Amino acid sequence: MDGSVRGSSGQAGMGGVLRDWNGRVVCLFSFFVGSMDSNAAEVMVIHKAIKICSSSSFLSGQVVSIVSDSQVAVSWIHNEDFGSLDQVSQISFIRSQLKSQEGLQVVYVPRMFNSLADSLAKMGSGACGDFLHWM
Template identity: 40%
Template sequence: MRKCARAWSFLFSVVVWTIWESMNEKVFKDGAANVSQAEDMVCFRVAWWFKNLGKGSSDSITTLIWKIKEGCINSTITKSRKAVEWVPPPNGSFKFNVDGLTRGSPFQAGIGGVLRDHKGKVLFLFSNNIGIHDAVTTEIMSLAKACFLCLGKPELCGKIIEFVSDSMLIVSWINGRGIESIKHFQMIYDLHNQISSIDHARVVYCSRASNSFTDMLAKQGFEGGREILSWSVF
């Protein structure tokens, strides 16, 4: 990956694009600048472009992300990085951040998610358009997708998995604090049972600022229309 000029040729444009997005988030949405999340976005975009728009690669997108990070490990930016808002899970456990996005009327929806280990290594990510849904349904479906994928992966059997969403409403419903929506009752009930079937799994809330990489995956799914599913080697 270090010697691939084509992959690194994308880097300047991707960095400029990501900085522009981060500044918009800070100025127009009163968000907080987050160097670690911006770095994740740059790595994902370079990997995706290289995989889909370049000459292609036999590596998965998650493996390419890890190789890009290794290629940057000696950079001054990495060395001077300040404390990050994304907090890794305890040693030997996993954190699965998810997010959903809706736009327009009727609402077109996209979902995204990223699974990381205690070292912050990206093990899996998904991004896809799910059609027309309201915002609450979209957030529920992002969690349901993550649960479904974990249940289908034997390597995660018996592991501690923390599912993370920036929707305080959905997290409170999943954790049994009363479902106020009749429309979404069955979906929440089914999702609660699905999560309960995973040993040592729980659902927690996080701020939007610490979930920006997953937000970008949801936007990619919304805009791209094409599903992205990429596992790395455990």
């Protein structure tokens, strides 16, 4: 998953790809999230990804790795400091889900591995219409 913010306008979007253990795409999503900075967009997309995964009976009892290319957002989730007060409720939700759902994790992976999620996030930041599609 990825967050994207358009230049000085601050129009933000989020996008993500859910894959199974074999790398097959199971779900795609893209959403417009309003005006915010890039760190807020990254936290928001982690929050959304957890909600999407939690709503799926397909994923019940499965190991789920939420992969982000934002070291800042991942560090806010795993450490006591979490940046802006605007993200308190989202980070608290994420932390509580990580504690209560065995097999759920949020990890950092460098940007080069998320080109499809990046494209979906950019589409969301352009307010092209929200979508969530299960394969």
